[in-house]
Amino acid sequence: MRRWHAEHHRSERAGWLRAAVLGANDGIVSIAGLVVGVAASGAGQDSVLMSGIAGMVAGAMSMAAGEYVSVQSQADTEHADLAKEKRELVEDPESELFELTGIYVRRGLQPELARQVAEQLTAHDALGSHARDELGITDTLRARPVQAALASAAAFTIGSLLPLAAVLLSPPARIEAITIAATLAGLGVSGALAAWAGGAAVARGAGRVVFWGALAMAAASLIGRLFHVSL
Template sequence: MSRLQTHSENHAVSRIGWLRAAVLGANDGIVSTASLIVGVAAASTDRPAIIVAGVAGLVAGAMSMAAGEYVSVSSQLDTERADIARETRELVDEPEAERRELAGIYEKRGLDPALALQVADQLTAHDALAAHARDELGISEFTTARPIQAALTSAATFSIGAALPLATAVLVPQDWIIPSVSAGALAFLALLGALGAQAGGAPIFRAMARVVFWGALALALTAGIGRLFGAVV
């Protein structure tokens, strides 16, 4: 007697909810805080002012990231809920139209009409709303918006990312703040790109190159502004 063999797989898409917020938060923490420190250091020789600016950037940035993520992801969640509510009404008011609509989706994916209708009937009998949410609306357990998770993840990783250039500025001699923070930030960004790519199953070198490029551009621009105006930015 044969039995179907089952196995579990850990797909990268299951991490999409927190991974996006984590990479965004850490990247922004490194780039914004390092750029702020470099810009202030280029305009001022007052070490305490440089450190205070970095600490202020960390706190303000973490709160901003948390608020921004919560608001934006909450808007996404509201949209998803509205679509689910509409789909629920349509399943009650127009079940046959929804049945044909679901079958049409499967036909477009390659099933013949008879089989598509059979699949639609079986999935509808099992959980009609889940079938329409997944296959018609593109909403699944992996992609469902989670505002609190996104806000906390983004704030935490921003703080960690911001702490790295800030710690560098505290530890190195004052004359070495600009080159040390700049080099350290780029190294941290490269590491972040590699870790994010590995967690998401993406090409590592491409991820490293793009975060380092944009980080270097931000650092160069803020250092240039600081030297040009000779004032705290």
């Protein structure tokens, strides 16, 4: 007899991983673009640093609020669907059983077996069975607004520390160049880690993040040079 063994799948971390990766990359790119643009305009090191810190605080709050509202909307939809399903199970259980049976038939079970499975699952947990097999709602993938918001804000803050550190540690005349180099390196690492954690190709994941980060900083630098005003 085979022993039961625990399995861990990458989809189990899809919710928080998405928010964390998005937050970290946005923190790196947004603050790097901001400080590069301000530095390119001719601003001094103190002004560049303060602009970056202000951007970090505002960005982290914005990411948290945006992620919370987005995921809460998903949670509201899930709750509404579950409430509707719960009501239908009370009002017309036979139709719901027929519906569940049809789902299992379409997945490949014989009608008799599908009916038997539907009856047993309904007896065990009717709402949970319909949530999972009809609505596609599972505990693993349920919307968790607070978790997503905190992960996004924390990741944004952590990501933004890289370009801020580059500004703080750079010679005033080299802020732009060093920030760009540090940011591209950081994006490569974050993109590779995100791809690895999600089971994707590491080189491809790193490459696409670096590409878009470089494009963002190039645009910010161009804008800064067009409005070159020493502060």
